[in-house]
Amino acid sequence: MKNRRSSGLIMLKLVKLLNNLWYAMTIAVATGILGFILSFGISLLAGYSILSILPNTKDNLKYIFGGSFSTSTYIYAMIFCGFFRGILHYLEQYCNHYIAFKILAEIRIKLFKIMRKLAPAKMEEKNHGDLVAMLTADIELLEVFYAHTISPILIAAFTSLILFVYLSHLNIIYAFYMLVSQIFVGLIVPYFAAKRSESSGLLIRNNLGKLNDEFLDILKGIREIIQFSQGKKVAKKIDNITLSLGEQQKDLRNKMAEVQMASDSAIILTSIFQLLLSIFLISKNLVNIEISILAGILQVGSFAPYINLANLGNILSQTFAAGERVLNLMEEKPTINDSEEYFKENSKNDIDKYIEIKNLSYGYNKNINILNNINLSINKGQLIGIMGESGCGKSTLLKLIMRFWDSNFGDIFINSINIKSISLKDLHKKFNYMTQSTNLFIGTLRDNLLIAKPNATDDEIYAALKKAAFYDHVLTLPNKLDSIVEESGKNFSGGEKQRIGLARSFLANREIFLLDEPTSNLDIHNEAIILKALIEEAKNKTIILVSHRESTLSICDKIFKMKNGIIYNL
Template identity: 45%
Template sequence: MKQTTRRSGLSIMRSLIVLVKPLTGVMLLGIFLGVIGFLCAIFLTITGGYGILYGLYNLLNNGFTSAPNLSRTIFISLIIMAVARGILHYGEQYCNHYIAFRILAIIRHKVFAVLRKLCPAKLEGKEKGNLIAIITSDIELLEVFFAHTISPIAIAFITSLIMIIFIWSQHPIAGIISLLAYMTVGIALPLWNGSRSADAGMKFRNNVGELNNFVINSMYGVDEILQYNQGKIRLNEMDSKSLELSDNQKKLSFFEGSQRAVTNLVIQLFSWLMFFCMLMLYKNESIEFSQMLIATLAMMSSFGPTVALSSLSNNLNQTLACGERVLSLLEEVPTVEEVSDKEATSFEGADVDNVNFSYGEETILDNVSLDIKKGKVLGIHGVSGSGKSTLLKLLMRFWDVNTGEVHISGKNIKNVNTKDLREMTGYVTQETVMFQGTIADNIRVSKQGATLEEIQNAAKKASIHDFISSLPNGYDTNVGELGDSLSDGEKQRVGLARAFLHDGDFLLLDEPTSNLDVLNEGIILKSLSEESFGKTIVLVSHRKSTMSLVDETYEMANGRFS
């Protein structure tokens, strides 16, 4: 997917966070459990370390005189905090993952809704592999953001704040050192790491999309690749794309490794700094031994939440790159808006009025006008690329005209409910897409809930019934079982059977018999002429034989009728 202007990491985060709104309660609970959990872990270490060191101190100074009550209290506290830490961590993770997977479902719904709106115009030119990467892996990676980013940031902030206050209460200098330490590990290092690996993160996600696209494209074109001996060239290209991907992966791994090393070094430095400062203060008798111990232990054991933030920046770039790609797709404006709030329309004829149309710069239809009377069969004949299929797409409102108007039943097509338009039209193209499922399911696509009898009748009209009946499982044959063995002509007849079953009043047939032999074409044309009573048909074809059916033929050349 082409990236337009790249938004900042913060704005991506803001847009993603908005999605959490409906689950704010669960998020707050997760943060609360996370903070308490971390505090348990921190005070577990402080209490344990304090118990051991204080015991040793007593032993050295006073012999075995330490109070047994104190040891018991410490021991019980340790057990309570250890158990609580486990339970709280579980609770926090549960809340975060609950939110993440609920939100991923919401995002998937949104993405599919957008794809429906963008179809077919906006998607005609899109790289399918890239779209698949967005729908599958990009959305999946957002889990990291929702489960492992938002609440860790809040938890790190709150826990560190509590710890700064606590350490400050031992001595202000200790408080200041801890503040600097947390800010370095939790803010400065992630920002530094984030900014140096931002490009690599975005490139990596785009590389994944491109590679997907390339593989899918190669699979579609495998016949041509073999025929024209392109295998080696494609393989080399795939290799170079894989290498680019792995180079980026290496870069990201390097950033991750070096960031961890620097983080650990900084933690060590701050810990020693705290220890020496506290030792000085103790020597100067500004603090007591216990304060020295507690402040040092408290800071050493409380880097957990900030380290989590620090390592987050490694994944965050990739996650934000995914967020950017998903958000860009969600924000794409459909070329044709769906209409649903108009009065119902039934088909009473159509006309094309001085229409100009271009997909991009180049004019495809140049001042085209056409009157399609109800009940007539109209033929459009013309050389390849003259704009015949484009005209049909405008009549289906897959695209909107640039200037001029298309009318259905006297109404501007922009004021006809999309549902009505789809119901009244039957559209058959040269290429019929087969879906997973049985042949019966594949014909039923055009009429939900159609009975087998209706399907068989449609198949007979499309001259495909005998072929289907000859298969061992007949209409229950799984299309997948046939592999690629359905011929183009058989697929095209399935397409025609769909149109017959749909039984719309307005049939748009784009080379509907181009893949058929003369015999089958004859049967279908006979069915069409029998079925055409009361129906309106626009038939696009190169073949003169196909045109035998039509009442009136228009010649199209260079986007104009001659």
């Protein structure tokens, strides 16, 4: 299990993702600092104006830093501060949320690109519900960090520095006391709050992922659940998960309430100590009453930038947990190391060994091989059949040719070039790869076919549909090629999906066909049409046809049998 990162390291790595958004962050911080200074100015100027009209303080006020102006000047200054405070606060929030929504979109795009590189080997190991939770809820939770954490921390730090300089002109003791108070309220309290809820936050994020995975699993198998009367059992399982999650969230909310209580208590205590400090300093004639009043007003107001940060403590525990999950996926290395080399046709054009597999062995668990010392040579333009029972390694062999995984031992060559030296993008352009379970996307039938060839004409699409024995069926649909495909193609049968998958392969028209049980869900009539089309395709294509049915493989030039990971000639 991977070691958990510290909160500081998570913050640093999340900040690095900002890239070209620092200009917006600079504006947010600058407007935030100016806004808080104007906010402090309202209360401070009110203090100056009151002191300037009281008989016992107005004469001494002019000897204090900033106290030499008239009462009307302070009032106009307060109006100025109030007006521009609102504008600056709007600009700060606008920039913060612009940054947050922009970076969240970029993170989603990055994760999609990373998952594409990890697929299929690494992605098959992951829970799809957990990935959905990560791409939606986890990334959305990072908005708290980017909109309400980075700039507020910087704003609070720079604001404290400015207030320290101002208070130093009043009295250096007050300046240092304010600094210590802000460190206590703004750093120490949030730190211990985050520490207390750190494990709870990660647990909640992980359990939300598990809950999503359970729901996806149930939705996929809803017919079986109804058929076998498992509704109560499934409902109880979901209840247990949600109750457990509810308890964890309740615990986190309780900790959040504790943090808010601790923050408020800390502010009250520091204010009381400020009052006691002022009494002591006045009694020793170290300060006068005017300075102590101004310092007291500023001390109470100076906590404003830190209060929200302190209350973010428990929310940040979940945010950092979400951030760690996102960073873990971002930093995950693909199983396959991609090459940057383009596929270059061998000048020898070695037709006798167009596809050559040498001493190939592979196992998902490296201690147990699924394929054992496979040796196979396929000529260009041959139609080769591989027959065997389920689980004997037929599908695995095709995936290795596609380089979804790398073999433990041995090599695969295309036209005498090792596939490991070819870029995956370029390699996959050589293949039409089809499994017995075709995936359809939400959209139209045309959209699903154009995946294979985006610029295909309707005539090309219909020609491919004829080869796949699906042309006549499409003509019966009300909207023909523009007919809607529902989620996962649930408005099409298994056999219809297979024929759409075959039509994609015929439309793509690539050099090598890898067909894994392509007619397993079809009737004899439609299978015969498709096999006839494959015979025609084999005249200028190389085809590897995998099936457990001898009748399907009867069209092949040569048939191999696979058993226990070993391949034999028939």
